Amino acid sequence: MILLNDRFIEDAEDSINIEDRGYQFGDGVYEVIRVYNGGCFRLNAHIHRLEQSASKIKMTLPFSSEEVSNRLLELVKRNGLQDGNIYIQVTRGVAPRTHHFPYQSTPVVVAYTQETKRPIEQNKHGIKAILSEDIRWHRCDIKSLNLLGNVLAKQAAKESGCEEAILHRGNIVSEGSSTNVFIVKNELIYTHPANNLILEGITRAEVFRLAREITREIIEEPISVKELLNADEVFVTSTTMEIAPVIQVDQEVIGNGSPGPVTQMLQKVYEHQVMLSSKGTINK
Structure with a gap:
């Protein structure tokens, strides 16, 4: 129906x-x-x-x-x-x-x-991603039906045996083909500012709330491709992927090649919110 x-x-x-x-x-x-x-x-x-x-x-x-x-x-x-x-x-x-x-x-x-089943096993072990030039228009803050740039990037990831494409405009990481991108360095969390170049995700906003619960600071500032590849941890977020650790980008292993402690803490408190939602209490 x-x-x-x-x-x-x-x-x-x-x-x-x-x-x-x-x-x-x-x-x-x-x-x-x-x-x-x-x-x-x-x-x-x-x-x-x-x-x-x-x-x-x-x-x-x-x-x-x-x-x-x-x-x-x-x-x-x-x-x-x-x-x-x-x-x-x-x-x-x-x-x-x-x-x-x-x-x-x-x-x-x-x-x-x-x-749709939850990506529990995927997010337990982490995903692989590719880097892809961000060829989309400059109003990515609008969740419009115009998604061909995203589709092409996601297809390139699939053809490479990866689950996501991390987009960049020149040297600056913007977001994923269907996700927001975060990195962790020295226990601080960084992500691209919410402007016209990214979609301000609902799960992204949830991560900001959850970070306060685990007393971690999130800094909104441009992230370079080099900083992404040298990060201690990388994770992406979306409604369907939830909080997904990225353990490899192209041929570069992130951290030690497994989900990092900050990402795992965020996943744990996110799981609590899911349990509340299943009782019909998360609606704001």
Whole structure:
């Protein structure tokens, strides 16, 4: 079952219009929300970011944040989803094809659920990554449907037998193809500032909160490729990958080649938040 605007429908085959601007221009925004044991993790934060992304492309959601949240919760309930993801996208709507905004169009909301196991074993042992030049546009703070640069980077990682591509603009690391990037040096945590060159991840924000719990400081400043490769620890974060230690980048082993102590501490306190979410208490 999927959500289409204000309706729950069983069959999505006839729901896509060829003149939907999301299909033709990528003119829309989206979110992916994690569900743990039937509970949505940081749902309000995701909906807030969805509204922000829409506003940045001069689009207004057709429903209030409360209405969107309630419909997503109902979607989870109707599909009986216990562990997995919710995908929601909002496009500018259906209109005759022109590059400029149509004079009249109604945004189209589509959402569905997907059963997905948690990456527990992967995050226990760590992942490998490649370095890739960041070829994307300069508004990565918008969670838009335009993801071809990310797709190409992720494909290059897959072809190299790796789980992620760490992007860099010149000598400065920006983020992963679908993650935010952190390094640890002398027990201090560093990550790229939240500006137009990265997406300010929901899990990224969670790590900032969790770092305070383990009394670790996070410094937001540009990280060079050299600093990344010489870090004591590297980890990436996202809704689906959670907190994933990076044990190798290209041919360079990070630290001693296993998940580091700071990353493991963050994983432990993150796990506590997941347990709270499974009881339906993590929604802000």
